[in-house]
Amino acid sequence: MRRIISVLMENEPGALSRVVGLFSQRGYNIESLTVAPTEDATLSRLTLTTIGDDHKIEQITKNLNKLIDVVKLVDLTEGSHIERELLLVKVRATGAQRDEVKRSVDIFRGQIVDVTSNMYTVQVSGTSEKLDAFLQALGEHTIMEVVRSGVSGIARGEKVLSV
Amino acid sequence: MEDIEGAQVELLSGGDMLVRALQDEGVDLIFGYPGGSALHIYDAIFRQKGIKHVLVRHEQGATHAADGYARATGKTGVVLVTSGPGATNAITGIATAYMDSIPMVVISGQVPTDKIGEDAFQETDMVGCSRPIVKHSFLVKNAEEIPEVVKKAFYIASTGRPGPVVIDVPKDVTNPVDRFPYKFPEKLRMRSYTPAGKGHTGQIRKAVALLLSAKRPVIYAGGGVVQGDGSALLTELAQRLNYPVTNTLMGLGAYPGTDKRFLGMLGMHGTFEANTAMHHADVILAVGARFDDRVTNTPDKFCPSAKVIHIDVDPASISKTITADVPIVGTVQSVLSDMLEMLKSADEMPDQSAIVDWWRQIDDWRERHGLYTAPRFRTDGDMIMPQEVIRAVHEITKGDAYVTSDVGQHQMFTAQYYLFDKPRRWINSGGLGTMGFGLPAALGVKMAHPEAEVVCVTGEGSIQMCIQELSTATQYHLPVKILCLNNQALGMVKQWQEMQYEGRLSNSVYEESLPDFIKLAEAYGHLGMKIEHRDELHGKLEEAFAIKDRTVFIDVYVDPSEHVYPMQVMPNGSMRDMWLSKTERT
Ligand SMILES: Cc1ncc(C[n+]2csc(CCOP(=O)(O)OP(=O)(O)O)c2C)c(N)n1
Ligand SMILES: [Mg+2]
Numbered sequence: 001m002r003r004i005i006s007v008l009m010e011n012e013p014g015a016l017s018r019v020v021g022l023f024s025q026r027g028y029n030i031e032s033l034t035v036a037p038t039e040d041a042t043l044s045r046l047t048l049t050t051i052g053d054d055h056k057i058e059q060i061t062k063n064l065n066k067l068i069d070v071v072k073l074v075d076l077t078e079g080s081h082i083e084r085e086l087l088l089v090k091v092r093a094t095g096a097q098r099d100e101v102k103r104s105v106d107i108f109r110g111q112i113v114d115v116t117s118n119m120y121t122v123q124v125s126g127t128s129e130k131l132d133a134f135l136q137a138l139g140e141h142t143i144m145e146v147v148r149s150g151v152s153g154i155a156r157g158e159k160v161l162s163v
Numbered sequence: 164m165e166d167i168e169g170a171q172v173e174l175l176s177g178g179d180m181l182v183r184a185l186q187d188e189g190v191d192l193i194f195g196y197p198g199g200s201a202l203h204i205y206d207a208i209f210r211q212k213g214i215k216h217v218l219v220r221h222e223q224g225a226t227h228a229a230d231g232y233a234r235a236t237g238k239t240g241v242v243l244v245t246s247g248p249g250a251t252n253a254i255t256g257i258a259t260a261y262m263d264s265i266p267m268v269v270i271s272g273q274v275p276t277d278k279i280g281e282d283a284f285q286e287t288d289m290v291g292c293s294r295p296i297v298k299h300s301f302l303v304k305n306a307e308e309i310p311e312v313v314k315k316a317f318y319i320a321s322t323g324r325p326g327p328v329v330i331d332v333p334k335d336v337t338n339p340v341d342r343f344p345y346k347f348p349e350k351l352r353m354r355s356y357t358p359a360g361k362g363h364t365g366q367i368r369k370a371v372a373l374l375l376s377a378k379r380p381v382i383y384a385g386g387g388v389v390q391g392d393g394s395a396l397l398t399e400l401a402q403r404l405n406y407p408v409t410n411t412l413m414g415l416g417a418y419p420g421t422d423k424r425f426l427g428m429l430g431m432h433g434t435f436e437a438n439t440a441m442h443h444a445d446v447i448l449a450v451g452a453r454f455d456d457r458v459t460n461t462p463d464k465f466c467p468s469a470k471v472i473h474i475d476v477d478p479a480s481i482s483k484t485i486t487a488d489v490p491i492v493g494t495v496q497s498v499l500s501d502m503l504e505m506l507k508s509a510d511e512m513p514d515q516s517a518i519v520d521w522w523r524q525i526d527d528w529r530e531r532h533g534l535y536t537a538p539r540f541r542t543d544g545d546m547i548m549p550q551e552v553i554r555a556v557h558e559i560t561k562g563d564a565y566v567t568s569d570v571g572q573h574q575m576f577t578a579q580y581y582l583f584d585k586p587r588r589w590i591n592s593g594g595l596g597t598m599g600f601g602l603p604a605a606l607g608v609k610m611a612h613p614e615a616e617v618v619c620v621t622g623e624g625s626i627q628m629c630i631q632e633l634s635t636a637t638q639y640h641l642p643v644k645i646l647c648l649n650n651q652a653l654g655m656v657k658q659w660q661e662m663q664y665e666g667r668l669s670n671s672v673y674e675e676s677l678p679d680f681i682k683l684a685e686a687y688g689h690l691g692m693k694i695e696h697r698d699e700l701h702g703k704l705e706e707a708f709a710i711k712d713r714t715v716f717i718d719v720y721v722d723p724s725e726h727v728y729p730m731q732v733m734p735n736g737s738m739r740d741m742w743l744s745k746t747e748r749t
């Protein structure tokens with residue numbers, strides 16, 4: 001099952017490499033990874049998505065918790081949560097295609113953020129599933145370049161992950 | 164200089180600060196080897212008194228010596244090396260300590276901060292190289308942070324599940340010119356590190372109920388009991404319940420080896436009775452053990468009818484390979500003492516008749532194939548059998564020596580036949596299986612216990628991996644015994660080749676190239692003694708062990724065809740599937 005694990009860790013050099021190293025060392029896979037400082041400059045927030053059964057996920061969270069730099073973590077997929085990913089995609093847009101692309105962008109509530117006479121750059125955000133669906137709707141032939149941010153997530157309601 | 168409260172503050176250079184912080188941490192012994200990036204630190208060591216530095220002959224030796232010292236004392240071993248090759252030479256020893264959860268702090272010199280990343284002379288990314296084999300590491304960025312980094316490093320290394328911590332110190336940080344106010348922190352605050360303490364009372368209660376309901380219990384105790392100083396409590400628990408105990412390779416000595424409730428070691432070369440009892444157990448109490456693959460054999464076939472209680476200080480060890488029915492995270496000491504309290508106040512008692520039947524069954528297994536009821540090796544030939552060497556040494560040292568070992572058949576024979584009654588006496592590389600560990604570890608033990616008998620049991624293969632430390636033994640006058648079970652081959656490799664590769668001995672023999680170990684020992688200023696005949700074994704061993712003030716290299720020629728048995732059947736075997744000799748299988 002796909003999981004979103006959200007980690008608060010010390011904003012120290014080397015902390016990120018310890019997390020990434022743990023995954024390769026123990027043979028866990030990382031589907032996506034995002035990391036940035038939080039409002040407290042001494043802390044970074046790292047979100048990673050991974051796939052595994054309950055046993056594997058338990059091992060992953062236990063081993064992450066063992067890292068000295070990790071302050072707290074939560075498996076967001078255990079409760080209701082909001083997940084977002086940002087997609088930037090350059091698509092070929094000439095002639096009739098221009099309107100068609102625009103329609104898809106509207107359906108997926110995206111925005112065209114750059115244009116030339118031959119292409120659009122489109123920005124869409126949402127769950128990874130939605131982004132997948134958007135890319136599929138565009139079709140392979142129109143896509144020139146894809147950039148995805150990886151998943152960020154936060155729990156719904158009043159639950160917060162903080163020190 | 165005065166600080167804001169008007170107290171006197173000393174100004175120290177980074178190098179002096181590092182050494183002072185080590186003193187304030189209570190360090191009195193460092194094993195190390197100097198080089199360019201560490202020279203400021205070495206100069207600071209020269210100008211102080213409190214810390215003794217032992218110069219080894221190879222950085223691997225420094226790590227193993229510090230490791231042996233740590234295992235024998237429970238204190239944190241300290242290593243100092245230079246950057247680049249000094250640091251990489253230490254890697255094997257760090258990995259060895261990591262696998263066996265040994266508290267160690269390794270300080271490595273680093274190229275100056277402004278050179279990092281430039282492929283400078285003797286630059287290696289030590290934090291990067293050591294990352295998968297340390298509990299934590301620090302790259303010191305400025306001298307002012309040294310006291311706190313040192314304090315944190317020792318705290319992390321020695322608490323929770325212990326392990327090695329690296330402190331990488333760029334040369335400019337220790338330069339003698341720049342001085343900073345020195346203050347050793349009294350307290351530490353680490354929001355991201357809280358080692359486990361007491362176990363969950365509800366879980367402990369469940370565990371006690373399960374233990375009391377057992378009809379075929381086995382207590383399976385590992386290195387965590389030794390490291391966590393839980394032997395006395397474990398012994399009390401087992402004796403109160405009258406339950407059988409088996410120890411892992413790392414746990415030997417955690418329960419008295421000569422007690423009748425001791426089944427011997429379990430696992431790949433465990434005793435028939437220990438492995439068979441485990442297989443049939445209905446309740447297993449695992450304490451400070453990690454269900455290593457050398458213990459469980461095929462996990463799917465592991466102890467099919469057992470409910471598992473697992474006590475460990477490291478939550479990640481629990482249910483890693485074998486799912487625990489009752490997991491308890493906490494220190495061995497606190498959990499075992501809570502368990503004992505509950506047992507003492509419990510109304511229930513174990514089912515005595517079931518336990519009596521269980522012991523009858525176990526005694527029957529012991530009778531049939533047990534290692535200690537009758538010799539399970541040849542006793543009629545001319546050749547010296549390795550097992551009888553270990554038994555003789557056990558007798559001569561009254562079972563009370565510190566025994567270090569290398570890796571191979573000699574290690575397994577020692578684990579099987581030197582029955583350790585006390586913890587911290589058996590010092591071997593169980594997790595990583597590092598050949599070369601034995602001699603430097605023995606020197607570390609001898610530094611800690613100068614009056615004690617320290618024996619390094621080794622093979623002619625392993626001893627050559629850190630033989631240079633014979634010179635360290637000379638310099639610091641460390642009279643240890645080196646007992647080489649010389650079978651003229653990489654015996655354990657050869658055993659596998661004979662069992663699994665139809666006897667094709669690919670690169671496991673030396674073709675007459677072995678050195679004369681007696682002359683070699685003498686060249687270093689030690690005594691050498693060769694034992695080749697069975698009838699001289701006891702006499703010569705006694706002679707060797709009577710020598711207390713010299714390092715003695717005892718080269719014993721043993722039967723080269725001997726294998727270690729029992730040996731679990733692999734792959735796909737269960738715990739009870741064992742070869743009992745070259746021809747007998749369970
Ligand atoms: C550094 C290292 N390299 C290789 C091995 C693999 N290995 C395990 S046992 C063994 C043979 C050891 O030979 P020796 O020291 O003579 O011991 P014996 O088995 O003959 O008693 C080898 C090569 C190891 N454990 N460690
Ligand atoms: Mg050998």
